[in-house]
Amino acid sequence: METKRLEITMNNGNKLPIIGVGTYLMRDDQELKHVIGEAFKIGYRLIGNQLHVLSLYTAKVYRNETIIGDIMADLGSYGLKREDVFLTTKLSTANQGRGNCKKAILEAMENLQVTYLDMVLIHFPGSSKLSPDNPRNAVNRQGSWEDLEELYNDGLVKNIGVSNYTIRHLEEMFTYAIVKPAVNQIEVHPLYFDSELIDFCKDNSIVVQAYSSLGGADGWPVLSKEELLIDLAEKYKKTTAQLLLRWALQHKLCIIPKTTKVDNLRINYNLFDFVISSEDMKEMDSLSRNQKFCWNSKHVK
Numbered sequence: 294m295e296t297k298r299l300e301i302t303m304n305n306g307n308k309l310p311i312i313g314v315g316t317y318l319m320r321d322d323q324e325l326k327h328v329i330g331e332a333f334k335i336g337y338r339l340i341g342n343q344l345h346v347l348s349l350y351t352a353k354v355y356r357n358e359t360i361i362g363d364i365m366a367d368l369g370s371y372g373l374k375r376e377d378v379f380l381t382t383k384l385s386t387a388n389q390g391r392g393n394c395k396k397a398i399l400e401a402m403e404n405l406q407v408t409y410l411d412m413v414l415i416h417f418p419g420s421s422k423l424s425p426d427n428p429r430n431a432v433n434r435q436g437s438w439e440d441l442e443e444l445y446n447d448g449l450v451k452n453i454g455v456s457n458y459t460i461r462h463l464e465e466m467f468t469y470a471i472v473k474p475a476v477n478q479i480e481v482h483p484l485y486f487d488s489e490l491i492d493f494c495k496d497n498s499i500v501v502q503a504y505s506s507l508g509g510a511d512g513w514p515v516l517s518k519e520e521l522l523i524d525l526a527e528k529y530k531k532t533t534a535q536l537l538l539r540w541a542l543q544h545k546l547c548i549i550p551k552t553t554k555v556d557n558l559r560i561n562y563n564l565f566d567f568v569i570s571s572e573d574m575k576e577m578d579s580l581s582r583n584q585k586f587c588w589n590s591k592h593v594k
C-alpha cells in the first residue's frame with residue numbers, strides 16, 4: 294500500500310496539504326460548523342475559503358466568511374492550534390488592482406479573525422466591470438500581485454498564488470513577479486484535462502490545485518454517469534468520486550472537493566488504499582473532451 298503523503302512542498306519551501314475541504318456556497322452556520330468540525334476529526338487541515346470572493350455581492354454570503362472566522366477563533370475546541378490549519382482565501386475580481394487588493398485581504402483577515410493567512414490566490418485574471426479584452430485587466434492583476442508580494446514580505450500572507458491563469462497569463466506574470474506564484478488553482482477532471490497547462494505549471498514549479506474534481510454541482514451529474522468511470526470504480530471497489538479524486542492525486546494534483554455531507558467527507562479522504570493502473574489512468578485521460586463546467590479565462594486579455 295502506498296504511504297500517505299498528505300503534504301506537498303511548494304517552490305518557497307512551505308508545505309501545502311494535498312487534500313482540502315472546499316466551502317463554496319456553504320452558507321448555513323450550523324451546517325458549515327458541523328462539516329468543518331467533522332473534517333478536522335477526519336484529518337483535513339486545509340480550508341479553502343471561497344467566501345471572500347462573494348462577500349461583496351450578498352450579505353448572505355458575507356455571513357459565511359464570519360462563520361469561518363468563528364471557527365478560526367475557536368480552534369482550541371477542536372483540539373487544534375492556528376498553525377494546524379491551512380486557511381486559503383481568494384481575491385475577488387471586484388477587488389483587483391494596486392491598493393484594492395491589499396485593502397480587501399486585510400478586511401478578509403479581520404472577518405476570518407486571523408493575524409495571518411496561509412494562502413491568498415488571485416481568483417481570476419480578469420477584473421469585474423471590465424470586458425475580457427480590456428487591457429486594464431493586465432494592469433490590475435499586476436497591481437494585485439504587487440500588493441500580494443508586499444503582504445507576503447510582511448508575513449501577513451504565507452503563500453501567494455493564482456487561479457484560472459492560462460500559460461499566457463503566467464508567462465506575462467514571469468516578466469514582473471519578484472515572488473513566483475506557489476499555486477495555480479484550475480478546473481481539472483477527466484472531461485477537462487488541460488495537460489499542456491498542467492505540464493507548464495509543473496515545469497515552472499507551480500503546484501496545481503484542482504477544483505471541481507468531481508465536476509462541481511453541474512458536472513457531477515455528468516461525470517457520475519460516465520460508463521468508463523462507473524466500470525472502473527466497480528473494478529477498484531471504490532466509488533466514482535474516489536476514482537476521480539485518486540486520478541487527480543496520481544496526476545500529482547492537489548484537491549479540494551466540496552461536500553455538505555459528512556459521509557462524503559470520509560469517502561473523499563479515503564483514497565490511499567488503491568492505485569489506478571497506468572493503463573486505466575490513460576483510459577480516464579482519454580475521456581478529455583474540453584468540457585468545462587466552470588468559468589473560462591482563456592479570453593481574458
Ligand SMILES: NC(=O)c1ccc[n+]([C@@H]2O[C@H](COP(=O)([O-])OP(=O)(O)OC[C@H]3O[C@@H](n4cnc5c(N)ncnc54)[C@H](OP(=O)(O)O)[C@@H]3O)[C@@H](O)[C@H]2O)c1
Nearest residue numbers: 315316317504505506507508509510534550551552553557
Ligand atoms: N478557483 C475557482 O475559480 C473555483 C471554482 C469552483 C470551485 N472552486 C473551489 O473548489 C472547491 C470544489 O469544487 P466544486 O465546489 O466546484 O465541486 P466538486 O468538489 O467538484 O464537487 C462538488 C459536488 O459533488 C458532490 N460530492 C462531493 N463529494 C461527493 C461524493 N463522495 N460522492 C458523491 N457526490 C459528492 C457535492 O455534493 P454534496 O455537497 O451533496 O456532497 C457537490 O455537488 C470549491 O468549494 C471551491 O473552493 C474554485
